[in-house]
Amino acid sequence: MNKNIAILAGDGIGPEVTAEAVKALDAIAETFGYQFQYNDALIGAAAIDATGNPFPEATEESCKSADAILFGAIGDPKYDNDPNAKVRPEQGLLKMRKNLGLFANVRPVSSYDALLPISPLKENIIKGTDFVVFRELTGGIYFGEPRGRSEDGNTAFDSCVYSKSEIERIAHLAFKAAMNRRKKLTLVDKANVLATSRLWRETVKDLSSQYPEVELDFMFVDNAAMKIIQNPKDFDVVLTENMFGDIITDEASVISGSLGLLPSASLGLKSSLFEPIHGSYPQAAGKGIANPIGAILSAAMLLEYAFDLKEECQIIKDAVNSALNIGYGTEDIFPDEGKSTSEVGDFISQSIVNQYKTESV
């Protein structure tokens, strides 16, 4: 296997954690005899500093010619805190999603036995949690027109708009994911009130005949916000629109006990991007304390979603688990004996190599 991976490390702790994710990919490449080519490209504040543009054309070209994109994080206080800044790092992110057509955000949520003590939820509630949320990323009220103010400035309005085709393309991805998992799909909406939610429900119901093995159910978003905390183990694949997904993915992220662990994917028809859900955390940059596991698990998702390498993905996940199980991790999850970013990355890469050796004996 020979693949090109665009590396958009970005700002703050982005480069540090991405370096550890690349180590994990190298460990897989070495073990299985694959060739991964990495092409570094600029994004965010780093790109503004160098070119004035947070998503330069050269980066867009790199992304479009790559087989997958590994992304770090963006954002720098130098731009965030300047109300007069004309160009902001976050604009790079929105432009990238749009230009690459990344319409589906995928966020796995699971509990780790070694981290049960740091979750705000009780052990019996979360132990064994394993679900994944498919959030529509380029439609809905965050983009709908018209939006703005009345002429007198006293009334404001936003529009939530969805077309059947926007719903179908992400619904297919969610049904397919369910087929590879426990075959349960929950559509989260507010169909008792919203016209867009009724179109979601109707469209997803129609598609379900193509996936007869998948059990489809519907849940109102307010109820889902309760059930994610009360019975997170009940979910397998959750499908939802942009704003509801924004809220419930962040809500669900508390289950594991640390944002530093959580990976995500943003999928389009031609491109796919993988990134930890944490931000650029500029205060921690350069200190060697950033948790690389979110980035490393993003590399694992890349193998599964972009290259269809399920076994290799699982090997990375197992290596992460084995580190957590012996208490080997950064200070955010193991305050008493936190290791450095690169120590954790090295440990995980080494255990990828060792794991495979053991398995193949």
Place this chain on the structure above:
Amino acid sequence: MNKNIAILAGDGIGPEVTAEAVKALDAIAETFGYQFQYNDALIGAAAIDATGNPFPEATEESCKSADAILFGAIGDPKYDNDPNAKVRPEQGLLKMRKNLGLFANVRPVSSYDALLPISPLKENIIKGTDFVVFRELTGGIYFGEPRGRSEDGNTAFDSCVYSKSEIERIAHLAFKAAMNRRKKLTLVDKANVLATSRLWRETVKDLSSQYPEVELDFMFVDNAAMKIIQNPKDFDVVLTENMFGDIITDEASVISGSLGLLPSASLGLKSSLFEPIHGSYPQAAGKGIANPIGAILSAAMLLEYAFDLKEECQIIKDAVNSALNIGYGTEDIFPDEGKSTSEVGDFISQSIVNQYKTESV
């Protein structure tokens, strides 16, 4: 003090739990020498059965001439499960809110020491939680126009609309509540994306100069959905728009461990209504197992918000606490030795009377 209270007991367990709330009000009236007149009126399925209308004119008159409204619950499977039903109990609720101008939904959230074991959250996270959410109830995307489908049926749209005056009237209530509490107000919005949220932020910021003692902060709704679970003790008064409020109030309701405990108020300029947040729970109706505490605490809120009787409100809350502290409650919260609905109501009323006697010695 001489007050008229409209009693809209409704369907399912509504009448049973409302009867216990009235016992608590009677205990207060007896103790303090007040006169409370109760006027029963029909609503929901009970009203459809009797009159064909889920919110009959006579009920509307009763509500409008009352000093406060005590509400039970509505909903009956006979109508809910009939897709051909032309009139539904829930229409009574929406019509009532609209005709009475109930624009602010108020939901207190607190933890009870005796119930820490039944919460899905860890004790150290929730112990001492005490906040209240003010949710705008008659505007936003649940009511905005235009809404519907394109002619070909392939596109659906909803509109979120807010005017400055809609925001101001509920913001004043929230600021005043904060003045009576720990003087902290958190506006939950999505101002980095939505035009309506930017109007909320601007309007609330402008009003804050009238409440200089209140510390105002802003939180994006996705972040709030995390923080409510991670640090619920950090909140005092939360103010938010209709849909965000729908989601985060239900999310926050899991903290106490049982929906059966939670009261709410819906406030307008001329009317105010008080109801437990639980539904009509028809499967439990008539069995004497419904938890009356949500209804009893709604009566306590009625005393505080409608009659400005803060001490009397606190006496009911203390009586509820004393029952919980000795493990006296229905089976949903004390599965091993659940008492009946009326036993719990009697116990609480009796302890209201006793408590005052003890205090006034």
